[in-house]
Structure formats: structure tokens, C-alpha cells
Amino acid sequence: MSKITKVRYFTKDKLKKVNPDNFKLYEKYLKSNIQKNRDVKDTTYKVYQNYFNQFLVYLMEECDNINLYDNDFLDDAVDIMEGFISFCQETLGNNKKVINTKLSVISSFYNWSEKRQFIDKHPFANKLERMKGANEESIITSHYLTQDEIDMISKGLLEDKKYDIQDRLIWNIMIQSCNRVGAISKLTLSALDLEGMLFEDIREKRGYKVEVIFEEDTKQLIEEWLEMRKEMDNSEVDALFITKFNGEYRQMVKETIQWRIKRFGEIIGIDDFRSHSIRKTALNQIYETTGDLALAAEMGNHKSVETTRQSYIKPASKADVRKKIAKLKEEKAKKKLDETNT
Structure with missing residues (x-):
């Protein structure tokens, strides 16, 4: 042994x-x-x-x-x-x-x-939820959404009046681009290439510049948002996502975007929904659709495919493995039958 x-x-x-x-x-x-x-x-x-x-x-x-x-x-x-x-x-x-x-x-x-005044303030004080139940395995819950749940959120954001056009834009861009919420919070009009359907040179974590892509339906939504903004007194604000504070428009901070994303979970009954769940869902869908782990890693801006595999790909259940084995057996039997008939 x-x-x-x-x-x-x-x-x-x-x-x-x-x-x-x-x-x-x-x-x-x-x-x-x-x-x-x-x-x-x-x-x-x-x-x-x-x-x-x-x-x-x-x-x-x-x-x-x-x-x-x-x-x-x-x-x-x-x-x-x-x-x-x-x-x-x-x-x-x-x-x-x-x-x-x-x-x-x-x-x-x-x-x-x-x-000691080496930094101005603690960078994540009171910003991480403390974990309850020391014997539980789940820490920060990450949800891999099904296509039905994705469709439910898209429909809910459109039909429920408590959500606005910026909510729909945040959701669409995150699920289509696979980018981190840090990049989404830095989107600007000056970086927008509407015809190319992307934002260029967006600073993500550690100073990296990334592209943030979107699809045709989001392009139309952005066009609608730009028309709406013409009626608002925000001409000097370059940020895509904005809020009004003390009578003035300003860039929407990442924490506000996170709060909006958390509310998306209410549509499908998830209380602890967060931006990371959208990113994991999007990257996992790319992998499941294409079978190409390298492509998923590229979309996630990961240097290593192992990072993608370990943290962004939904582990297959025994039932899923059984279905794949059965499918392979069926394909093998069909191929053998075709060769025999030939």
C-alpha cells in the first residue's frame, strides 16, 4: 500500500x-x-x-x-x-x-x-460580515445561479418599480462582463465605446487596466440612460453610475453598488446575495457552455486557470458525474453502431 x-x-x-x-x-x-x-x-x-x-x-x-x-x-x-x-x-x-x-x-x-498613524484608517473595518456558527463550513456564501434564476432577476429588475435603470445596468454589465464590482464602480462615460460595446482602460484592483464588455441589449439600455441624463443636472459627472447628495450629483461609490446588488437577491429569495455571486455565476456559465477553462480564466482576468478552477467553477455533483458518464457511454455506443452500419 x-x-x-x-x-x-x-x-x-x-x-x-x-x-x-x-x-x-x-x-x-x-x-x-x-x-x-x-x-x-x-x-x-x-x-x-x-x-x-x-x-x-x-x-x-x-x-x-x-x-x-x-x-x-x-x-x-x-x-x-x-x-x-x-x-x-x-x-x-x-x-x-x-x-x-x-x-x-x-x-x-x-x-x-x-x-500608529501609518495609515489613515483601517481599510476593511466593519465592512466584512463576521461569521456565525464556528462549526459551519460556509463562510461567505457564494451562489451559482441557474438560468431560471438569472432570468427571474432580469425580469424582476424590469417589472418591479423599486428597481431603476441603474440597477438594470449594474446587473447586465456584471453578468455579461464577468468583471469585479471594483471595476464596475469605476466605469466612466469617457471610457465608453458604445459601438464597440465596451469600456476601455478601466482600473481594476492593483492598478490593472481592463476592458468591461457588454451585449447589444445593454447597449440599448445605456443609450436610454444617456438620454435620461440629458434632463438631469449632471453634465460634469463622468461616472456611469451616479447618486444625488445634498442636491448635487456625484459618482456612485462601490458600497452603494454593493447595496443595490444585495437587493437583487430579494427577487429570488437570497438574503446574502453579493457581487461575487454574479461573477462566479458568469464565469461558471462560460465554462459550462464552452468547456474552455482558459476562456473563462481570460474573461475573469485571472493569471492562472487554477484560480478559475478552484474558486469560480461549480464542483460537479455525483449525479452530474453520473449523467456525464451515461452520456459518454451513449455516444460511444452510437459511434460503434454507426461504424458497424458503415
């Missing part, structure tokens, strides 16, 4: 590639805390340091080794942290209790950084 090989994810080679400045920042924080509580230097703080190192490896692999105080990190911290949560859950198989602890470790570092 062969021995079971345990593979370590966080290897020494990976740790060597971590941004050395990030190590230095955490070591400074660690020394400051150890001075106040030396009794747990070799126990609790060792565990915390290991957890934080895991986060740094994640930043190295998925976020181009971004500096912990970099403005791109601070601006996109919620998206990055939600990605880390998904990574811990889906790749590492961590349960809620462990992930809660990892989040606390990272959050404590930023609390300290804010108190």
Missing part, C-alpha cells in the same frame, strides 16, 4: 518570494505586541505569525506582492479579503473558526497601523 503524501501549500520557496517589506511591517507590529505580552511569544503569537504569513503568500500569488500599505490595497481591501476568505475555504479547506482567527490576526495588524 502506498503512503499518503501530505502536500504543504505554504512552502519555504513561496515564503522566499513574499514582498520583504511586508515581512518587515508585520515584524514591527509583532515586536510591539510581544513587549506587552511576552508570555505568549512562543505560543499564540507563533500561530498568529504563521496565519499572517499565509496571507502574505496569498498576496504574493494573487495580488502581485502588493505592499500592505499600498493605496491599491487600501482601496480594494474588501475585495482582497473576500478573495482570501474564499481561498481559505475552498483551497485550504479551513473551517469558520480558523478563518475567523485569520481575519482577526490581519485586522489587528491594521488596527495597530491606524493607531
